[in-house]
Amino acid sequence: MIKSLLYPTPVLEKFSMPRPLLVILFALFIAACGSSSDEEPSEDQTQEFDGELVIGAIPDQDPEILARNYELVADYLAEEVGVDVRFEPVTEYDAAVTAFRVGDLDLVWFGGLTGVQARLQVDGANAIAQRDIDEEFTSVFIAGTDTGIEPFDDVAGLSVVAGRTLTFGSDSSTSGRLMPQSFLSEAGVTLEDLDGESGFSGSHDATIELVEAGTFEVGALNSQVWDARVEEGTVDLDRVQVIFETPTYFDYHWVARPEIDADLETRIVAALMALDPSDPDEATILEFFGAESFIETSNENYASIEDVGREIGSIDG
Amino acid sequence: MTTAVVSAAHRRATPPARWDRRGWLVAMVVVVGWSVSSAGVNPTELVNERGWSQVSQFFRAMFSPDLSPSMVELTIRETAVTVSFALLGAALALAIGLVGGVLLTERIWSPQHGPMTRGRPGWVTTRVLFALPRSMHEVVFGLLLVNILGLDPLVAILAIGIPFGAVTSKVFAELLDDVPIAAERNLRAAGAARLTAFVFGTVPQAVGDLVSYAFYRFECSLRSAAVLGIVGAGGLGFQLALSFQSLRYDQMWTFLWALIFISGAADRWSSVVRRRRDALAAEIHLDVRRNLDGRRDGDAGTVVDDSGPVGDRFLRLSALVCALGVPVAWWWLEVDVTNLWADRARQLAGELFSDAWPPTTGPGGFAELTTDAFDTVALAVLSLAMAFAVASPLAFLARRPASRRRGPGAMIRRLAGLALRFVMLVSRSVPPPVWAFVVVFVLFPGLWPGAVALAIYNAGVLGRLQGEVLENQDSRPARTLVAGGASAPGALTFATVPAVAGRFVALGLYRWEVAIRETVIVGIVGTAGLGRRLDEQTSAFDYDGVVATILALFVVTLVVDFTSAGVRRSLR
Numbered sequence: 080m081i082k083s084l085l086y087p088t089p090v091l092e093k094f095s096m097p098r099p100l101l102v103i104l105f106a107l108f109i110a111a112c113g114s115s116s117d118e119e120p121s122e123d124q125t126q127e128f129d130g131e132l133v134i135g136a137i138p139d140q141d142p143e144i145l146a147r148n149y150e151l152v153a154d155y156l157a158e159e160v161g162v163d164v165r166f167e168p169v170t171e172y173d174a175a176v177t178a179f180r181v182g183d184l185d186l187v188w189f190g191g192l193t194g195v196q197a198r199l200q201v202d203g204a205n206a207i208a209q210r211d212i213d214e215e216f217t218s219v220f221i222a223g224t225d226t227g228i229e230p231f232d233d234v235a236g237l238s239v240v241a242g243r244t245l246t247f248g249s250d251s252s253t254s255g256r257l258m259p260q261s262f263l264s265e266a267g268v269t270l271e272d273l274d275g276e277s278g279f280s281g282s283h284d285a286t287i288e289l290v291e292a293g294t295f296e297v298g299a300l301n302s303q304v305w306d307a308r309v310e311e312g313t314v315d316l317d318r319v320q321v322i323f324e325t326p327t328y329f330d331y332h333w334v335a336r337p338e339i340d341a342d343l344e345t346r347i348v349a350a351l352m353a354l355d356p357s358d359p360d361e362a363t364i365l366e367f368f369g370a371e372s373f374i375e376t377s378n379e380n381y382a383s384i385e386d387v388g389r390e391i392g393s394i395d396g
Numbered sequence: 397m398t399t400a401v402v403s404a405a406h407r408r409a410t411p412p413a414r415w416d417r418r419g420w421l422v423a424m425v426v427v428v429g430w431s432v433s434s435a436g437v438n439p440t441e442l443v444n445e446r447g448w449s450q451v452s453q454f455f456r457a458m459f460s461p462d463l464s465p466s467m468v469e470l471t472i473r474e475t476a477v478t479v480s481f482a483l484l485g486a487a488l489a490l491a492i493g494l495v496g497g498v499l500l501t502e503r504i505w506s507p508q509h510g511p512m513t514r515g516r517p518g519w520v521t522t523r524v525l526f527a528l529p530r531s532m533h534e535v536v537f538g539l540l541l542v543n544i545l546g547l548d549p550l551v552a553i554l555a556i557g558i559p560f561g562a563v564t565s566k567v568f569a570e571l572l573d574d575v576p577i578a579a580e581r582n583l584r585a586a587g588a589a590r591l592t593a594f595v596f597g598t599v600p601q602a603v604g605d606l607v608s609y610a611f612y613r614f615e616c617s618l619r620s621a622a623v624l625g626i627v628g629a630g631g632l633g634f635q636l637a638l639s640f641q642s643l644r645y646d647q648m649w650t651f652l653w654a655l656i657f658i659s660g661a662a663d664r665w666s667s668v669v670r671r672r673r674d675a676l677a678a679e680i681h682l683d684v685r686r687n688l689d690g691r692r693d694g695d696a697g698t699v700v701d702d703s704g705p706v707g708d709r710f711l712r713l714s715a716l717v718c719a720l721g722v723p724v725a726w727w728w729l730e731v732d733v734t735n736l737w738a739d740r741a742r743q744l745a746g747e748l749f750s751d752a753w754p755p756t757t758g759p760g761g762f763a764e765l766t767t768d769a770f771d772t773v774a775l776a777v778l779s780l781a782m783a784f785a786v787a788s789p790l791a792f793l794a795r796r797p798a799s800r801r802r803g804p805g806a807m808i809r810r811l812a813g814l815a816l817r818f819v820m821l822v823s824r825s826v827p828p829p830v831w832a833f834v835v836v837f838v839l840f841p842g843l844w845p846g847a848v849a850l851a852i853y854n855a856g857v858l859g860r861l862q863g864e865v866l867e868n869q870d871s872r873p874a875r876t877l878v879a880g881g882a883s884a885p886g887a888l889t890f891a892t893v894p895a896v897a898g899r900f901v902a903l904g905l906y907r908w909e910v911a912i913r914e915t916v917i918v919g920i921v922g923t924a925g926l927g928r929r930l931d932e933q934t935s936a937f938d939y940d941g942v943v944a945t946i947l948a949l950f951v952v953t954l955v956v957d958f959t960s961a962g963v964r965r966s967l968r
Contacts, residue, residue: 251935278841
């Protein structure tokens with residue numbers, strides 16, 4: 080049928096095609112046939128660290144800046160820890176988790192939720208370090224100035240969002256989705272109470288744009304990104320304002336795969352903690368992370384994130 | 397399965413009871429009406445006028461793309477990656493199509509004489525097996541394959557090749573079933589085994605059309621490779637997604653221009669190849685006609701073969717470029733096939749399978765899944781209705797004039813046609829997720845932004861396909877009317893439009909089938925339906941939920957395929 084759509088001329092005959100092409104194509108096909116095996120997983124789970132440390136990060140801000148700065152991080156770690164280090168960019172939060180799960184990324188800068196998701200999918204993975212600011216991270220709710228929503232200080236004030244349109248950032252974001260949704264439910268607002276379906280803008284920056292444009296009345300995002308945008312002067316404060324800053328929670332952290340053994344892990348954590356603001360290169364790294372220093376962390380710090388994740392369905396089971 | 401019905405009806409010569417055109421027309425109006433009402437019709441609740449400044453910001457960047465040397469270099473490199481993905485994907489689709497097409501024909505499952513009996517269960521099973529990958533968008537394959545292969549170029553190649561291979565198989569099977577059976581019979585009579593007779597008697601007669609179709613698949617692959625990049629497979633789409641995330645419009649347009657350029661080049665190439673081949677085939681056909689009375693005559697096949705290596709230089713060159721391109725692309729992407737059966741892939745496939753089976757519907761249960769499925773249908777209907785309404789007149793206005801007339805009037809027409817063709821090229825080269833993002837600035841969340849985004853994209857694709865129909869249309873009836881004193885619009889209305897209307901509608905229906913699959917990629921901003929559901933499930937790594945959603949999409953696709961086949965049958 081499609082044929083008759085695509086071939087206006089009714090005649091169907093022979094076409095001269097070089098044999099080698101056919102041969103190559105068949106070879107390709109046979110090669111591809113090997114893929115359709117759904118065999119039992121092999122019992123052997125132990126994988127060795129292969130000598131090259133591939134680091135990654137969830138794409139939570141300008142990828143160009145991410146790439147440039149993670150090159151610095153990679154160089155720094157290579158020098159301090161004494162292994163080859165390479166940065167591999169990804170486009171989505173989920174992709175970062177999946178790449179970590181399959182072992183394409185060894186050490187990843189995750190958000191609170193993605194870090195938990197990643198650890199749940201890889202036995203023996205560890206949260207190893209975080210920034211000083213990650214102990215008390217916050218999100219902001221922003222709203223168009225024409226919505227008439229006045230800023231407030233109490234979580235209960237979030238009840239004004241009921242009956243409004245709202246967009247989150249990426250659906251796997253801790254500060255752009257998980258925690259805001261959790262605070263909303265603390266204020267008695269469920270997603271059903273919103274006007275229409277909640278939006279997922281895909282990134283913190285896009286959330287600001289969409290609220291500024293008026294497509295959504297309210298948006299929720301990472302307060303660090305908001306502050307940076309305000310400082311840059313790329314937000315029209317006449318059109319959009321902060322209505323609420325949330326209480327603090329644990330967020331971003333480095334998670335390491337089990338192939339990174341205790342010794343290597345210690346060396347990596349030590350290197351991160353030794354980042355020195357008086358060294359210009361190291362200062363750039365700290366500045367990029369928006370932190371004074373890195374500190375040690377552990378899996379237990381993220382137990383409450385895990386609970387919230389299960390509650391709102393971002394963690395399956 | 398749809399073809400089964402069609403060809404069975406052909407053979408029996410007494411068509412089964414079916415709806416006539418009027419019935420389908422009424423049904424179509426009802427379905428479109430239902431879709432519009434489920435999306436909402438109150439304009440004040442739909443259009444957000446404040447968002448225009450953001451939209452104009454996006455389009456202004458079109459004229460000031462980032463052309464810094466490092467960006468240009470990056471763009472060139474990533475363009476090569478995207479083209480390589482598309483080429484290898486299309487090659488794989490062609491290879492699968494060659495084998496799958498044979499397996500899907502009625503002929504190899506039937507006894508030599510008489511209707512299919514014992515072979516039926518095998519044939520039906522094969523059909524269903526091939527229908528499943530057809531109902532899945534390349535992006536869905538990509539998402540699943542990434543879990544098995546990790547960040548590997550094979551992900552994109554397989555994600556394009558498998559679903560496109562299934563589509564190609566279906567098309568090839570239809571081509572094969574249309575081939576006169578005489579040559580095969582002769583071989584059988586001479587003592588050849590059944591499969592041998594089929595492979596050497598029937599298959600060669602349809603391979604040319606298959607290759608020609610593969611060129612069309614290549615242009616689809618290019619667009620698909622761009623979308624796959626957005627989910628992380630690499631190439632232009634990947635870079636586009638990166639600059640998209642931080643809303644660097646100037647960089648986005650650098651990559652979009654590259655996409656527009658390669659997409660335009662591929663479309664043109666594929667058109668020329670297919671037109672030349674059809675012309676060539678028509679010539680051969682005339683030759684055969686001169687020698688024989690009927691095509692179904694026993695010696696038709698032999699005569700064609702005797703006509704020797706017919707060809708035209710352009711076609712040979714194209715075939716050569718493809719033949720060389722495949723290994724070059726392979727090398728450029730550093731494809732390592734052994735990754736497919738590496739221990740890690742096996743282990744991860746096993747894990748994925750145990751995570752994903754059995755499928756579950758999640759907290760909303762079956763009811764929510766059904767609601768989402770209906771939303772998906774409404775989304776596809778809306779988008780296609782809009783695309784059709786825009787593309788059909790555009791196709792007329794934008795077509796290349798057949799005559800070489802000069803003068804200012806003809807000049808203006810030609811320029812207008814060029815501009816419109818360019819607009820359609822842009823609308824199909826920019827990936828639908830990007831359109832969705834732009835549209836959502838000016839439309840409030842709901843079904844409409846997704847529908848409009850898909851409509852913009854599909855209007856570009858549909859307009860091009862319809863334009864091809866027009867350009868290949870026999871112009872004699874219209875010229876006769878003009879010679880008889882009719883005005884140009886009169887000739888258009890009474891000669892050209894009636895002649896192409898059926899095919900236009902058929903193309904629209906075909907795109908509707910495709911649009912159902914595409915709904916999964918505009919699930920981003922507040923759009924409802926199965927696409928959004930899939931997004932949420934993948935971000936929660938809820939694979940048993942993902943499988944349930946994929947099965948729901950499969951059912952919806954089957955229903956749409958059947959309906960569309962029914963309508964198209966009534967148009968014949």
